[in-house]
Amino acid sequence: MIRVLIVDDEALVRSGLRMILEATGDIAVVGEARDGAAAVGEATRLNPDVMLVDVRMPGMDGLTAAAEIGRLPDPPKVIMLTTFDLDEYVHLALRAGAVGFLLKDTPPRDLASAVRTVAAGNAMLSPSVTKRLISSFTEMGPSRAEAARRRLSALTYREGQVVRALAQGLSNAEIGRRLTMSEATVKAHVSHALAKLGLANRVQAAILVHEADPLAYPCP
Template structure:
């Protein structure tokens, strides 16, 4: 049996969540709380497996309660609920250990399934939030981007231009034609760049340029 605590400052919302979850044979709503402070006390009393908790509440809000609960020796799994899928709330909640983030208009069936998924140790996000998180991470710099740029900063301006051209897959002859230099000069610049960067081949050069976002 999955033990659930429902936390929301609106009594009608708490009743609605209880009515959705209680018909499930494998879910038991063991208690309710009206704000984050009450939630902390209720968790200590009822020892729920999963906490369904509103983000925005007067007094102690859901994010503050989440941080407190995560510091406990045996923290419950916490699903944050909100009417608004605001990115700041999502990012803060996930950084502070939330196992899920759902909108309050989630269907009854999906809500019950989310509780089961979270109780099993997985994570659960509303689809619209998942998409935006993917989009956000796609816009972030790759790991090590700053370090890669710092390494490339050791090159001269001309060496940097050659390396970026090499990273695009151009041959020495093509680099020379593009940058108005002889093929032999291109080879010299490539060799010097490899030595400065402590790399062995052109593929490693290309990967470093890609990591730097250049």
């Protein structure tokens, strides 16, 4: 069972998300919070697997909360939710350590699928967000791309293969099949690569790969 904590300042939104997720049978909503400060406290107390966190909330907003949650000893995976499809939110959320970003009008089936995806250790962005995010990398100057390439050069050949595969949105199992290695080995390579690069999660690694060579990863 996947344990989820819902964070939103609107009770109606929290109630709707709870109904959608608990109807799946494999997802349990273990708690709710109405602002960022409460979210950090509940994350510590309840130890959920996944958190759905609204970007805009009074007091401590979702971006600040995500950054604090990311500093916990064994942080849950954070999916940011918003009604606003704005690039600035996406970039800030990913820098804060979120591994997913979804609009609140995401269909119920896709919402549940996103929770399962991030719980399994993969990243999840809504298609419209992904397209715009990757497009932004094609506009970056050569100096930023070169800096990203230098960082990636610290990886071993195999780690580099794995990181570039995850930048294409592949799961650990899919990467294993492509590169002929076990899922456990893929997971180990991802962990080692993140540590070498000083990154918090797979999404940040994927962003670095796109910065290094945006034309190799065209928009879907």
